[in-house]
Amino acid sequence: MARVIGLTGGIASGKSTMARFFRDKGAAVLSADTIAFALAKPRQILYRLYVAHFGEGILQADGTLDRRAIGRLVFDNDAERQWLDETTHPILERAMRRQIAVKQAKNFPVIILDVPLLFEAGWDKMTEENCLVFVDEAVQLARLMRRNGYTEAEARARIAAQMPLSEKKKRADTFIDNNGSLEESFLQAEKLWKEWTHAGIS
Template structure:
């Protein structure tokens, strides 16, 4: 059984690659999905966020206004530090619980889909790591288009992550997503064959 840590800068195409590996049969554990589940009403993080940020981060249906929280934390390093300190232990605990469950199911390949894989130190959970990357200019345009962010909002989110060149140095495998979808899928296909049939080098 192999455990791969998959990461990528925001709007780099990591989710596309993760979906490809899921379709191939990998058991995917998505840290962002876990974070969303924990911050839904009744989840472990929901009450903490509301208590800290106040009612301004609540929408009319009681769910969190994620964009408003993002505006707060990405413009104030202390708020970002608080958010990470509160959310990371809860997300990590749930991720480890699900990982143990997948181990017991004897899955051939487990993919840890974690945006802040290196920043959080969670790459230690994986046997090997894989980075999906694009040039920063492409990343900025994709993020603004995808999420409707202003240039400043997009730049703040990119700046909050580890520089791409540092991630490239740390990753065991790279997927260049600057080209076409077909190019990206071809790279992912080659890695899948290597991980499943050739083992991890």
């Protein structure tokens, strides 16, 4: 049976790039963000819950959710963020477990759960091993400002809203240090891939 590996990392750490690497190697990659996106489309369960809670002011002209508007409401309000987490996490976890079961029935050597809030949401209980992709805060800050167009204050606030890197390092089993070149990161990922697939065969 395929090994289930959690893949996580702070915002702008390069986790998505590593997820693509493992998918290209032959892993089934299940993305929490992709699942959440699908369930937040019109008429889907998260869409209905968001509109019922926040009102129609979070809708764009075409009837789809204005994700930036929701982000502003939630990011600046601890109570709203708590509501969002408590409402969405159980729904997303059930959906993820269903997808894991589907992939387990197929011939994938490894199933990667690509989850930004793996430890925060407690989803590490679904995995056999957890891999943390990390960069130093200065690198993270520069990448986030460049990628998202944030001011330094906005970028720092978003980094501060996540579990500290030091705590994630305590909880992770394996690591990809993404401070250097992509080639260096891919070499680390290749080594992990060999370990995971060899362990799956033995």
